[in-house]
Amino acid sequence: GENVEQHPSTLSVQEGDSAVIKCTYSDSASNYFPWYKQELGKGPQLIIDIRSNVGEKKDQRIAVTLNKTAKHFSLHITETQPEDSAVYFCAATMNTGFQKLVFGTGTRLLVSP
Amino acid sequence: DVKVTQSSRYLVKRTGEKVFLECVQDMDHENMFWYRQDPGLGLRLIYFSYDVKMKEKGDIPEGYSVSREKKERFSLILESASTNQTSMYLCASSIRDSLHFGDGTRLSIL
Numbered sequence: 001g002e003n004v005e006q007h008p009s010t011l012s013v014q015e016g017d018s019a020v021i022k023c024t025y026s027d028s029a030s031n032y033f034p035w036y037k038q039e040l041g042k043g044p045q046l047i048i049d050i051r052s053n054v055g056e057k058k059d060q061r062i063a064v065t066l067n068k069t070a071k072h073f074s075l076h077i078t079e080t081q082p083e084d085s086a087v088y089f090c091a092a093t094m095n096t097g098f099q100k101l102v103f104g105t106g107t108r109l110l111v112s113p
Numbered sequence: 114d115v116k117v118t119q120s121s122r123y124l125v126k127r128t129g130e131k132v133f134l135e136c137v138q139d140m141d142h143e144n145m146f147w148y149r150q151d152p153g154l155g156l157r158l159i160y161f162s163y164d165v166k167m168k169e170k171g172d173i174p175e176g177y178s179v180s181r182e183k184k185e186r187f188s189l190i191l192e193s194a195s196t197n198q199t200s201m202y203l204c205a206s207s208i209r210d211s212l213h214f215g216d217g218t219r220l221s222i223l
Binding site: 001006009032034036041042043044045046049089100101102103104105106 | 117148153154155156157158161171172203205210211212214215216217
């Protein structure tokens with residue numbers, strides 16, 4: 001089955017810096033890669049996703065890149081703000097229709113003012 | 114906005130008890146899921162359901178069962194609670210790609 005590894009487990013940056021979180025996946029059949037943000041006391045919320053037919057996707061300050069050959073994908077946050085502080089999860093799936101996602105272990109991002 | 118509501122934010126039970134965690138979604142989603150979240154382990158799928166009365170095992174179903182009698186409601190059952198089931202439990206629903214999560218139930222088994 002699919003296995004997703006996520007690094008780093010914790011990341012501290014200064015406000016305005018960029019942050020990068022990296023994930024690798026094992027199953028070459030996986031073709032859908034979402035990223036979720038979990039704020040304190042809340043459930044995870046989808047912030048961006050990418051499919052295997054696309055190499056990069058941007059949405060304002062966040063972007064995701066995908067390297068299918070190397071089987072890794074990354075989340076990039078530019079001009080970080082304190083409200084970006086949260087736990088971020090990557091995930092992968094073969095898009096079976098049931099969205100049986102396999103999640104990474106999470107990255108705790110702390111943005112200091 | 115989709116709303117997924119979990120009946121309890123915090124729950125404390127004793128070992129051996131039968132525990133019910135309830136989840137309701139209001140967007141007529143076909144698919145519903147129960148995840149368990151533990152530090153350093155991420156989110157692990159316990160069970161999911163793609164239709165009423167249908168259920169499929171996830172990656173860690175041992176010690177759990179589920180019930181889906183109505184489309185909007187998905188219940189997780191701990192048949193005989195044990196201390197290693199102390200965790201955060203997250204319910205989610207989806208119709209296509211995006212999972213919509215509830216805010217979780219933090220369950221402590223004493």
